[in-house]
Amino acid sequence: MSSHTIENYVKAIYLITTHQELTSNTGSRESPPAASTGMLAEALGVLPGSVTNMLKTLQASGLADYRPYEGVTLTQAGQALALRVLRRHRLIELFLCQTLSLTWxxxxxxxxxxxxxxxxxxIDRIDNFLGMPATDPHGDPIPRPDGSIAATDYVPLTTLNVGACFRLVRVMDQSVEFLKYLxxxxxEIDSVSALVELxxxxxxxxxxxxxxxxxxxxEAAGKLMVRREPV
Ligand SMILES: [Zn+2]
Structure with missing residues (x-):
């Protein structure tokens, strides 16, 4: 199994579990949510059977904790690898936007x-060149070289009340069509709007x-992360 494949799996597991946490609004919980094989198959565009095999391999290499019927979570080593891949991904995105004027x-x-x-x-050179940015073009936090990542201080748009003003800080759905529509x-990131009807x-x-x-x-609005602004 290639390191490329391993990196994509740990990244997908990390994104599924953290996105679940961010959009579920359940507050603190005892254990992190697990990613199901179905969700992983969809995210990676592969068949559930091949996901199951791959999860057993990740488990054997100490990167993930896989429980049939419950799903998979990352071990500390798996999480560190996922954050390293995301650091590369997000800094490259920002670099392409800023230096080549590509759009989000x-x-x-x-x-x-x-x-x-x-x-x-x-990647560290790119990070320095960009001035050690905190977020990428979609508002996704960029992990630091030590693997730390900024805490989230925003909520899904769907949790606000009518009349609230908000600043768009992060977009969780990054499909090309959705971003173009926005x-x-x-x-855009940092734009301020008001919620007028729910x-x-x-x-x-x-x-x-x-x-x-x-x-x-x-459903789309639930993927927009916002910060309240004074009315
Ligand atoms: Zn991004």
Whole structure:
């Protein structure tokens, strides 16, 4: 099994479990959520059977803790590797945006390939060049060289009340179409809007940005992480 594959698995497990934690709003819990084989198969675009085999290998190499029917969590070593890959991925994305003026919907696929090819030495140079940034073009936190990562101080848009003002700080769905849609609506990182209507039963909410209304599906809005702003 290639290191490329291992890196993609630990990264996917890390992203699934931390995203679950961020969007579930359950507060503190005793153990971190586990990633199911189904979720991993979907995230990696492979069959569930091959995920199960791979998880046994990760378990044997001390990177993951796999329990059939419960799912998989990362060990400390697995988490450290995932954070190192994410550090590379997110710094490459920001580097491409800042130096080549690529847009936030253009950088993910490029970074997916480059993250396995660049050395940690080069990444540290890029980090210095960019001024040790805290976040990437999607608002994702960039892990520090020691593997630490900033605590999240934002909530999903769907948890605000009508009338609240908010700043968009992170986008969890990074599909090209979704990011392009947000750009078209003027919804960029750091943009400020107000929540003007919330209709969970109809599955939609409406926000107002510079006197222009944008309707978002409830599910999509749950992927927008925001910080409250004074009204
Ligand atoms: Zn990103």
């Amino acid at each position: 919907d253009e950088v993910h696929e490029e970074a997916e390939n480059m993250e396995h090819a660049v050395s940690d030495w080069l 750009t078209d609506q003027g919804l 209709a969970p039963s109809a599955g939609v909410l409406r926000i107002r940005r510079e006197s222009r209304d944008v309707v978002l599906a409830y």
